[in-house]
Amino acid sequence: MAMESNSQKKSFCVLGDGYGVVMVPKELDLEKPHHSFNLIRFQLPDLTKPIKEFLRNREVGEFVSGALAGAMTKAILAPLETIRTRMVVGVGSRNISGSFIEVIEQQGWQGLWAGNTINMVRIIPTQAIEFGTFEYVKRAMTSAQEKWNQNDGPRLQIGHVNLKFSLSWISPVAVAGAAAGVVSTLACHPLEVLKDRLTVSPEAYPSIAIAVSKIYKDGGIGALYAGISPTLIGMLPYSTCYYFMYETLKKSYCFAKKKKTLSRADMLLVGALSGFTASTISFPLEVARKRLMVGALQGKCPPHMAAALSEVVREEGLKGLYRGWGASCLKVMPSSGITWMFYEAWKDLLLVERRYL
Template sequence: MALRQESEKPKEFWVLGDAFGEEMAMPKEFEVEKCAAATPAAFELRLPDVGRAMRNIVKSREVGEFLSGALAGAMTKAVLAPLETIRTRMIVGVGSKRIVGSFLEIIEENGWQGLWAGNTINMLRIIPTQAIELGTFECVSRTVASAQEKWKDKGGPKVQVGHLNIELPFPWISPVAVGGAAAGVVSTLLCHPLEVIKDRLTVNREAYPTICLAFRRIYRDDGVGGLYAGFCPTLIGMLPYSTCYYFMYEKVKSSYCQVKKKKNLNRAELLMIGAISGLTASTISFPLEVARKRLMVGKMLGECPANMAAALAEIIQEEGFQGLYRGWGASCLKVMPSSGITWMFYEAWKEFLLLDKFKQ
């Protein structure tokens, strides 16, 4: 194929001719440099900067909140495992009805390590649970708040019923309450089997000596349903608790900041506000928690109520209404410091990981 330039063609075009006399005009940009054949082609292979990509991922808001929740949950449970053990035994009716008596029974039966019975599964449970819960709460509450800001300008979503256009009252819904409810639902769906295994290990160490054995026995005896024993009452109990818990924390925190005219709170103040929110939420939803625990370990003890209503009725019949709050004192001793320490650690880790980049 011959390459020649014709004077009648514009200078920016070249003409290609072949053996059959056919010609085709080509843009001059496609001219092949003569020296190109003599010069070997140079290729530069660049590997992806994995380190920078990881740093960018960790610095993102969602991942930072997820990791902060995981670290806060792990540190809190490591400190408060003995109170969790005593609380679980008292709620399900195993051993003494008093905190001190239950404490002494555990030490007499299993030694000091008995106070940390089920702590391994508790740690495995709380790390993903706390990470999912706090991450979901932050993400959902931000999304709802952002949507409400748009609805203020453009109007909220509407539903047409016949000739009527009804505007849904979403602007009056609390983003914090919605985020708290979503956090409870999502974390329960994903992490409930770990809660079941943890309670079995805590209540009957002889029958369930290890996590793997507990998992196999529950799955062998009851199938997948056994791993989700008490799921419905857990979800029912989690909704009011989680909604109230996060709502109380954010409202008390914002009110306290307004009164004290502060933008940031110190660790002691976060500890106090977290403890108050945990106490309030636990007190409101505690009867549902008692019924939930009864359902989760009832089959193991040979006395399993049919449903949540039956569990509540059984408790009232046997112990009266005060039975609905059996273990409430131990629960408060566990929930208050747990909630306070969790929020304290969470805010500290979030501040460290996100470097105040997204703090409002």
């Protein structure tokens, strides 16, 4: 007689309800799950190191540093920008204190930050492109000069006259400053137009969307580039002088004080002086530029920069070319100083392992 071993015996459980009973092996007990499922865990890759390495790239670090410096500066100095714009275009009071009081009475304290949203949107790409272009072109020009000098440069023989071409008379800083101003202006000029419209006429342009719609309806795409010619013409002397003065004062100060780098306070002072000098030299062109950009609001838009300048002289005399200069310096000097201070600080932070001058 065949006997079943204990290992072959099967135990049963009873399943039933009011209609019947059935016996099934315990291995198939439906009331207890006999399969165990492992949870699927997703782990995001650690991007900290790649991001740090990306930001420490020279060009990226300078680009980001410029954007952050511009944003922080504009957030602090927005009220001065509002007063400066109103005085330059001839809206409201003709003195700084009167403009402050007028804005507060008409629009409240928030009126001092009129157009600041578009100003922030404008300044981030503008400063990023400007500083990034400046640093890149300066390095490229310096490298080109070094290679040119090493190869002794090209020569031109005309009879007994031997002409040698040289790039040593060209300042890489000046060329880089001019390039920075032109490139950033071409890229971000429509945002400047929007900012001025929102600042000068917040009633007519209560939001960015409405401002874009009205400007486009009135003049198409060309209206967003109103005043681009005088802007470029005015930007060339300003940007060239601005960067040239900063680099020159920085090197001279370090040489005089026998320092390798400037302190934050020194950067604030040197940046303020460079902004003051550049603004003073190019201010009449700034007046003409602002007149062209917002002239349509007053129903009398000059056809070109020369007409705008002559209009100012005819109505207000030569001193009209510097109307708002005090407010401009009040804004430009701290803005320039703070921007350079923040820029150098962010660059030191982002390029901590690689220091570039």
